[in-house]
Amino acid sequence: MSILITPETRVLVQGITGESAGRHAKLSLDYGTQIVAGVTPGKGGQFFEHGDKKVPIFNTVAEAAKATGATVSAIFVPPPFAADAILECVDAGLDLAVAITEGIPIRDMVRVKRAMAGAKTRLVGPNCPGLVCPGSGKDSHGGCRIGIAPGYINKKGHVGVVSRSGTLTYEAVYQLTVKGIGQSTTVGIGGDPVNGTSHLDVIKMFAADPDTWGFIMIGEIGGNAEAEAARWIKANCKKPVAGFIAGATAPAGRRMGHAGAIVGGAEDTAAAKIKVFQECGIEVAATPSDMADALIRAAKKMGVKLA
Amino acid sequence: MNIHEFQAKALFEKFGIAVPKGVPAKSASEFAAAVKTLGDGPCVVKAQIHAGGRGKGTFTDGFKGGVKLTKTPAEAIEVAQRMLGNTLVTVQTGPAGRKVNTVYFTAAVSIKKEYYLAILLDRGSSRPVIIASTEGGVEIEKVAKETPEKITKVFVDPAVGLQSFQTRQVAFGLGFKGDEFKAACKLVESLYRCWWELDCSMVEINPLISTDDGRVMALDAKVGFDDNSLFRHPEVVALRDLGEEDPKEVEASKFNLSYIALDGNIACLVNGAGLAMSTMDIIKHFGGNPANFLDVGGSASKDQVAAAFKIILSDKNVKGILVNIFGGIMDCNVIATGIVAAAKETSLSMPLVVRLEGNNAAAGKQTLAASGLKLTTATSMADAAEKIVKLVS
Numbered sequence: 001m002s003i004l005i006t007p008e009t010r011v012l013v014q015g016i017t018g019e020s021a022g023r024h025a026k027l028s029l030d031y032g033t034q035i036v037a038g039v040t041p042g043k044g045g046q047f048f049e050h051g052d053k054k055v056p057i058f059n060t061v062a063e064a065a066k067a068t069g070a071t072v073s074a075i076f077v078p079p080p081f082a083a084d085a086i087l088e089c090v091d092a093g094l095d096l097a098v099a100i101t102e103g104i105p106i107r108d109m110v111r112v113k114r115a116m117a118g119a120k121t122r123l124v125g126p127n128c129p130g131l132v133c134p135g136s137g138k139d140s141h142g143g144c145r146i147g148i149a150p151g152y153i154n155k156k157g158h159v160g161v162v163s164r165s166g167t168l169t170y171e172a173v174y175q176l177t178v179k180g181i182g183q184s185t186t187v188g189i190g191g192d193p194v195n196g197t198s199h200l201d202v203i204k205m206f207a208a209d210p211d212t213w214g215f216i217m218i219g220e221i222g223g224n225a226e227a228e229a230a231r232w233i234k235a236n237c238k239k240p241v242a243g244f245i246a247g248a249t250a251p252a253g254r255r256m257g258h259a260g261a262i263v264g265g266a267e268d269t270a271a272a273k274i275k276v277f278q279e280c281g282i283e284v285a286a287t288p289s290d291m292a293d294a295l296i297r298a299a300k301k302m303g304v305k306l307a
Numbered sequence: 308m309n310i311h312e313f314q315a316k317a318l319f320e321k322f323g324i325a326v327p328k329g330v331p332a333k334s335a336s337e338f339a340a341a342v343k344t345l346g347d348g349p350c351v352v353k354a355q356i357h358a359g360g361r362g363k364g365t366f367t368d369g370f371k372g373g374v375k376l377t378k379t380p381a382e383a384i385e386v387a388q389r390m391l392g393n394t395l396v397t398v399q400t401g402p403a404g405r406k407v408n409t410v411y412f413t414a415a416v417s418i419k420k421e422y423y424l425a426i427l428l429d430r431g432s433s434r435p436v437i438i439a440s441t442e443g444g445v446e447i448e449k450v451a452k453e454t455p456e457k458i459t460k461v462f463v464d465p466a467v468g469l470q471s472f473q474t475r476q477v478a479f480g481l482g483f484k485g486d487e488f489k490a491a492c493k494l495v496e497s498l499y500r501c502w503w504e505l506d507c508s509m510v511e512i513n514p515l516i517s518t519d520d521g522r523v524m525a526l527d528a529k530v531g532f533d534d535n536s537l538f539r540h541p542e543v544v545a546l547r548d549l550g551e552e553d554p555k556e557v558e559a560s561k562f563n564l565s566y567i568a569l570d571g572n573i574a575c576l577v578n579g580a581g582l583a584m585s586t587m588d589i590i591k592h593f594g595g596n597p598a599n600f601l602d603v604g605g606s607a608s609k610d611q612v613a614a615a616f617k618i619i620l621s622d623k624n625v626k627g628i629l630v631n632i633f634g635g636i637m638d639c640n641v642i643a644t645g646i647v648a649a650a651k652e653t654s655l656s657m658p659l660v661v662r663l664e665g666n667n668a669a670a671g672k673q674t675l676a677a678s679g680l681k682l683t684t685a686t687s688m689a690d691a692a693e694k695i696v697k698l699v700s
Contacts, residue, residue, distance in 0.1 A: 080539070105535045106535060107506050114465045115466070129635075165580060171582065174633070174665070193428060218581070
């Protein structure tokens with residue numbers, strides 16, 4: 001098993017007629033993902049074609065979900081319209097909305113988050129690479145790839161990865177795969193200060209998933225979500241955990257690429273978060289090159305297998 | 308995006324927030340007329356830079372204080388002349404300081420008591436939070452640590468907006484009574500409206516003051532905006548002062564590159580914000596000093612790589628370059644081709660270490676090897692960082 005998605009998950013793509021969305025929809029189809037519908041208002045009735053595959057396009061998310069059984073949406077629509085796209089998923093009663101879009105105004109996300117309180121739909125992102133649940137074919141083919149992450153670097157297995165950063169996720173996954181350690185699910189929660197799913201939300205799922213035997217938590221400066229997750233791990237999680245925090249050398253008050261990566265006070269520095277990780281028994285990777293090795297060390301200490 | 312105090316106060320006035328009367332001036336020839344509008348009494352002369360700690364700052368020529376109370380118009384003009392064109396160093400500017408291109412004259416007011424008031428995003432609750440303190444004119448972090456009971460925090464539900472009972476909570480929390488209480492409530496409401504309608508990331512009034520004649524006003528003003536929202540606020544974009552930003556950062560933004568200048572000597576060129584941050588970290592880990600943060604994004608073109616190279620080379624402190632690319636989807640060979648073209652175009656002579664991994668990495672490595680350039684390849688981030696640190700030391 002895995003968390004949030006499985007290779008059978010049926011996925012629709014909002015904004016599928018856009019350039020980036022189309023490119024990634026094709027890559028997901030090549031990976032073997034069940035991309036079953038596209039949504040672009042005004043283009044209902046057309047098809048998104050890739051090789052011998054014809055994906056129907058609908059005007060609304062509700063129509064697409066009803067006609068195809070899609071339960072998850074990958075959102076690629078531009079920032080001014082992204083909040084609306086997320087809320088359309090909520091209205092259609094989808095299980096999961098994955099917002100890839102970078103640059104959504106924070107005020108829009110504040111309203112969306114409030115509107116989603118108590119809703120059935122879970123949001124991952126925005127400003128995130130999405131999720132991958134590796135398949136059992138060559139280069140993990142046959143898996144579910146939602147978003148923009150490379151599928152081929154994954155390998156089906158039992159390690160979870162959660163991160164705010166796309167490329168650091170790929171770095172961790174690649175290190176694991178090279179060492180012969182596969183992944184259950186990788187989740188990019190995104191680099192924005194207001195997001196739908198937190199580190200803590202994901203690690204609770206990893207902790208409860210019998211098929212995830214250990215996990216890597218990758219964070220960065222800004223906010224206290226990593227510390228919150230670490231404290232929960234200390235109190236509740238018996239699985240090996242490795243952690244890494246980016247931004248030790250970032251100057252205070254500057255936004256480091258991600259909207260949420262900014263040091264505001266003493267509590268959200270890399271040093272403060274690493275200290276909490278250590279206090280909570282999380283094996284800290286000294287450098288990004290050490291992420292997979294850190295998890296191997298943690299597993300060895302606990303006598304747990306990772307593969 | 309940040310703006311100057313005089314711009315922030317002009318916005319405040321539009322939202323009905325009282326501020327002391329003030330006039331900005333960008334050249335010495337405007338000083339006399341500016342001061343005249345404030346009358347013959349004492350006035351405050353304030354250097355306008357995008358950094359805090361101005362009052363306690365020192366100019367590079369030894370002149371002390373970026374905020375000065377003056378007794379006469381003549382003295383105000385004299386002080387302004389010392390400030391304009393001078394470079395002010397504060398705890399927030401770093402040792403290089405910031406050049407003062409605008410001076411702001413404001414009428415002096417008799418302060419009865421100082422307070423602190425700010426609105427920002429609370430990340431934990433994903434809601435706006437109003438923070439008020441009876442201790443004005445001091446750093447809020449210090450108050451939070453030493454006397455947290457003096458701070459009132461009110462979280463606003465974005466579904467319904469700021470409620471009257473909440474503005475009362477803030478005003479009572481600050482100890483206001485009578486007419487001052489009413490004025491404070493109105494000011495809090497106006498400030499929230501400003502924060503919400505203009506997509507601010509932060510508004511801070513430190514100090515907020517009550518005056519001897521019963522008014523409540525913003526003596527200082529600091530306003531920052533959410534960069535993601537600027538597309539819907541042309542009136543805010545018009546306030547941007549490029550002179551306050553590093554020219555390299557301005558140039559980078561034209562190419563959609565995310566660049567931040569630092570003070571080390573190893574430049575880095577990376578794809579992805581998290582990877583870019585941790586590339587800086589790993590350089591430090593192996594004893595080096597990063598010269599910049601640079602994220603070329605997930606789909607960098609050859610042109611962007613070339614532009615990135617020129618920007619990092621325009622930093623005179625740079626002694627070596629580390630390129631760290633994990634091409635998940637982006638083609639590593641495109642990056643390699645861009646690196647070779649840029650290195651040749653700029654006649655690169657300093658050490659260059661390249662780590663390429665991911666999509667089409669083998670072809671990319673081949674392009675680098677066949678280029679005839681003197682560069683060092685690396686197998687991992689750690690390997691790359693160790694190599695560049697050794698090469699520049």
